Amino acid sequence: xxxxxxxxxxxxxxxxxxxxxxxxxxxxxxxxxxxxxxxxxxxxxxxxxxxxxxxxxxxxxxxxxxxxxxxxxxxxxxxxxxxxxxxxxxxxxxxxxxxxxxxxxxxxxxxxxxxxxxxxxxxxxxxxxxxxxxxxxxxxxxxxxxxxxxxxxxxxxxxxxxxxxxxxxxxxxxxxxxxxxxxxxxxxxxxxxxxxxxxxxxxxxxxxxxxxxxxxxxxxxxxxxxxxxxxxxxxxxxxxxxxxxxxxxxxxxxxxxxxxxxxxxxxxxxxxxxxxxxxxxxxxxxxxxxxxxxxxxxxxxxxxxxxxxxxxxxxxxxxxxxxxxxxxxxxxxxxxxxxxxxxxxxxxxxxxxxxxxxxxxxxxxxxxxxxxxxxxxxxxxxxxxxxx
Amino acid sequence: xxxxxxxxxxxxxxxxxxxxxxxxxxxxxxxxxxxxxxxxxxxxxxxxxxxxxxxxxxxxxxxxxxxxxxxxxxxxxxxxxxxxxxxxxxxxxxxxxxxxxxxxxxxxxxxxxxxxxxxxxxxxxxxxxxxxxxxxxxxxxxxxxxxxxxxxxxxxxxxxxxxxxxxxxxxxxxxxxxxxxxxxxxxxxxxxxxxxxxxxxxxxxxxxxxxxxxxxxxxxxxxxxxxxxxxxxxxxxxxxxxxxxxxxxxxxxxxxxxxxxxxxxxxxxxxxxxxxxxxxxxxxxxxxxxxxxxxxxxxxxxxxxxxxxxxxxxxxxxxxxxxxxxxxxxxxxxxxxxxxxxxxxxxxxxxxxxxxxxxxxxxxxxxxxxxxxxxxxxxxxxxxxxxx
Numbered sequence: 168x169x170x171x172x173x174x175x176x177x178x179x180x181x182x183x184x185x186x187x188x189x190x191x192x193x194x195x196x197x198x199x200x201x202x203x204x205x206x207x208x209x210x211x212x213x214x215x216x217x218x219x220x221x222x223x224x225x226x227x228x229x230x231x232x233x234x235x236x237x238x239x240x241x242x243x244x245x246x247x248x249x250x251x252x253x254x255x256x257x258x259x260x261x262x263x264x265x266x267x268x269x270x271x272x273x274x275x276x277x278x279x280x281x282x283x284x285x286x287x288x289x290x291x292x293x294x295x296x297x298x299x300x301x302x303x304x305x306x307x308x309x310x311x312x313x314x315x316x317x318x319x320x321x322x323x324x325x326x327x328x329x330x331x332x333x334x335x336x337x338x339x340x341x342x343x344x345x346x347x348x349x350x351x352x353x354x355x356x357x358x359x360x361x362x363x364x365x366x367x368x369x370x371x372x373x374x375x376x377x378x379x380x381x382x383x384x385x386x387x388x389x390x391x392x393x394x395x396x397x398x399x400x401x402x403x404x405x406x407x408x409x410x411x412x413x414x415x416x417x418x419x420x421x422x423x424x425x426x427x428x429x430x431x432x433x434x435x436x437x438x439x440x441x442x443x444x445x446x447x448x449x450x451x452x453x454x455x456x457x458x459x460x461x462x463x464x465x466x467x468x469x470x471x472x473x474x475x476x477x478x479x480x481x482x483x484x485x486x487x488x489x490x491x492x493x494x495x496x497x498x499x500x501x502x503x504x505x506x507x508x509x510x511x512x513x514x515x516x517x518x519x520x521x522x523x524x525x526x527x528x529x530x531x532x533x534x535x536x537x538x539x540x541x542x543x544x545x546x547x548x549x550x551x552x553x554x555x
Numbered sequence: 556x557x558x559x560x561x562x563x564x565x566x567x568x569x570x571x572x573x574x575x576x577x578x579x580x581x582x583x584x585x586x587x588x589x590x591x592x593x594x595x596x597x598x599x600x601x602x603x604x605x606x607x608x609x610x611x612x613x614x615x616x617x618x619x620x621x622x623x624x625x626x627x628x629x630x631x632x633x634x635x636x637x638x639x640x641x642x643x644x645x646x647x648x649x650x651x652x653x654x655x656x657x658x659x660x661x662x663x664x665x666x667x668x669x670x671x672x673x674x675x676x677x678x679x680x681x682x683x684x685x686x687x688x689x690x691x692x693x694x695x696x697x698x699x700x701x702x703x704x705x706x707x708x709x710x711x712x713x714x715x716x717x718x719x720x721x722x723x724x725x726x727x728x729x730x731x732x733x734x735x736x737x738x739x740x741x742x743x744x745x746x747x748x749x750x751x752x753x754x755x756x757x758x759x760x761x762x763x764x765x766x767x768x769x770x771x772x773x774x775x776x777x778x779x780x781x782x783x784x785x786x787x788x789x790x791x792x793x794x795x796x797x798x799x800x801x802x803x804x805x806x807x808x809x810x811x812x813x814x815x816x817x818x819x820x821x822x823x824x825x826x827x828x829x830x831x832x833x834x835x836x837x838x839x840x841x842x843x844x845x846x847x848x849x850x851x852x853x854x855x856x857x858x859x860x861x862x863x864x865x866x867x868x869x870x871x872x873x874x875x876x877x878x879x880x881x882x883x884x885x886x887x888x889x890x891x892x893x894x895x896x897x898x899x900x901x902x903x904x905x906x907x908x909x910x911x912x913x914x915x916x917x918x919x920x921x922x923x924x925x926x927x928x929x930x931x932x933x934x935x936x937x938x939x940x941x942x943x
Contacts, residue, residue, distance in 0.1 A: 420770065
């Protein structure tokens with residue numbers, strides 16, 4: 168099973184209204200990226216020969232006992248049992264449900280890059296188990312219990328995670344706002360900040376926020392509901408200016424609430440701030456919002472632009488963060504044509520270049536939800552149940 | 556006349572509810588620093604021989620025509636005229652009021668250090684003109700019209716700037732909460748961040764905040780009034796833990812609202828964040844709040860501690876930001892005794908040292924309001940009305 172990362176449009180703090188069920192304090196919106204660029208692939212298999220449940224992440228065996236993972240596994244087995252109409256009688260459970268499971272998961276993207284990989288990972292896990300056990304229907308609620316925003320990776324295109332009201336979380340699920348084909352011109356540019364330039368680590372976990380930040384509470388109650396509605400309108404009407412402005416404002420406000428927690432959390436580094444400044448200067452020079460930034464829980468930037476802007480803006484990025492000639496590819500993902508820059512644009516937008524501050528740039532676009540990997544050569548576990 | 560800088564305790568954005576009169580959107584609190592460490596000295600003189608009003612800043616002639624300065628000059632001349640009971644008849648104004656004025660102002664502190672020098676500067680200007688024209692009484696309202704927070708430098712010790720309600724600003728004045736002698740153990744440590752490590756420039760002025768940040772509005776209305784009352788209680792009771800916690804939280808929230816403006820304003824650099832992390836680790840190791848940070852509109856940190864903590868914490872700062880051996884003095888201001896550090900403290904608190912990131916450290920304490928400079932050798936203008 169293949170699943171993609173997603174980028175936030177209306178952000179959500181890590182803190183929860185229910186930490187156990189992972190119920191959020193506000194609704195949120197994201198766009199699922201294309202699996203050609205940012206994919207987690209997961210294979211799950213069962214066999215009467217397996218002695219215990221086991222897990223491999225990027226080829227290394229990992230602890231399958233972690234509570235989040237066990238929640239998902241338990242929930243998927245419960246749904247499988249229920250589906251077979253045998254939830255009340257352990258004896259009639261088909262043999263396969265008693266079998267142990269082996270799971271292997273691989274990212275085609277360095278996890279060290281700081282892009283939240285757990286969302287794609289848990290979406291993939293739940294999708295692979297669903298396929299294995301023949302479970303169908305609404306599964307974002309299960310993925311949510313693995314890693315909150317994983318529920319948004321269970322769908323393609325533009326996805327809302329509803330806040331929900333029920334204490335059991337049954338209504339805190341993902342909903343598609345528009346499919347990945349809805350806005351064909353939209354491009355997503357990820358600027359991966361060089362490791363050595365990354366921000367100092369945050370001093371505390373995000374759960375603190377919900378308890379300590381009065382701004383976060385105000386944002387969740389008074390700001391986000393309107394923003395989600397407005398963002399959905401912008402997406403439906405393919406209004407890039409509205410979409411871009413709101414994305415930037417919401418990212419800034421999310422990071423503001425991180426700073427208002429105690430102890431404060433800083434995700435943006437000086438390089439992140441340079442990217443913010445660059446985007447604002449570029450838009451000011453163009454006289455309208457042509458690129459928009461958002462930052463998740465780390466210094467890497469996700470930028471949105473329409474396809475007719477990408478070539479020029481990528482050139483601006485290269486001039487502002489001259490690649491270090493270490494032989495690595497600077498531009499990854501979808502191809503980008505070289506574009507000439509006017510002297511006027513250069514002098515107005517490119518200021519004080521920071522060589523090597525950006526490790527690489529990856530161009531992607533909206534993509535679909537979990538996809539079955541048909542090619543058996545791409546499966547990650549061999550007939551013996553061990554990673555290939 | 557000598558006036559001191561001050562450090563924020565409950566912060567205020569640069570944006571105003573009335574830009575012309577400089578009326579703030581919330582009350583604020585600060586502590587005035589001692590003039591022995593951070594002083595602006597201003598001399599004002601009048602003479603029938605002066606051809607025009609003139610101004611020198613740090614020895615260089617500057618534009619006396621700037622509107623803020625003209626407001627103060629006009630207002631002080633008006634008060635002088637009023638005092639002499641001749642406000643209705645220009646002809647009876649004493650000769651000296653028609654004379655032109657020469658003003659010279661000097662900081663004993665590099666203005667490039669990013670500490671707001673305009674507050675001390677305008678407080679000094681107003682005090683010097685008051686002395687010159689024989690004007691007495693409440694003058695913080697005049698200083699406020701030069702540079703908002705200058706009103707707080709018109710008093711010593713712990714000072715509140717009342718928000719006020721009147722449209723003409725007559726009630727938006729400074730009030731002393733406690734004199735500089737109230738808390739003799741309190742020390743103020745300024746960590747000046749090296750110029751080359753400073754943050755990228757902010758992308759917009761602060762006036763934008765008032766219009767674009769919903770968090771700032773919420774803070775001003777729902778958070779600050781309670782905080783000011785709580786901070787006054789902490790000061791009166793000399794409750795360092797309460798004082799320190801609230802100072803840090805308020806600084807963080809102020810910078811959060813800067814980030815929530817659009818385009819966002821970043822004052823904190825990666826070095827600022829390192830200082831924040833250091834303070835939190837130190838307090839965690841001590842099991843209580845022994846140092847507290849606040850940041851104004853720049854990356855330099857102002858730290859508060861009681862005198863029995865200073866020596867050890869300064870050593871922690873030196874280990875965390877090893878001074879570059881460029882011959883400059885690293886410790887300035889009040890003397891600091893060397894202190895041994897336990898291995899336990901070192902390993903818990905000093906992480907990943909950043910050599911040269913801090914240019915120097917200045918130790919100060921609360922100080923008085925504007926002071927007349929008695930020594931004629933320290934006056935800045937000669938008998939000819941030109942800088943000495």
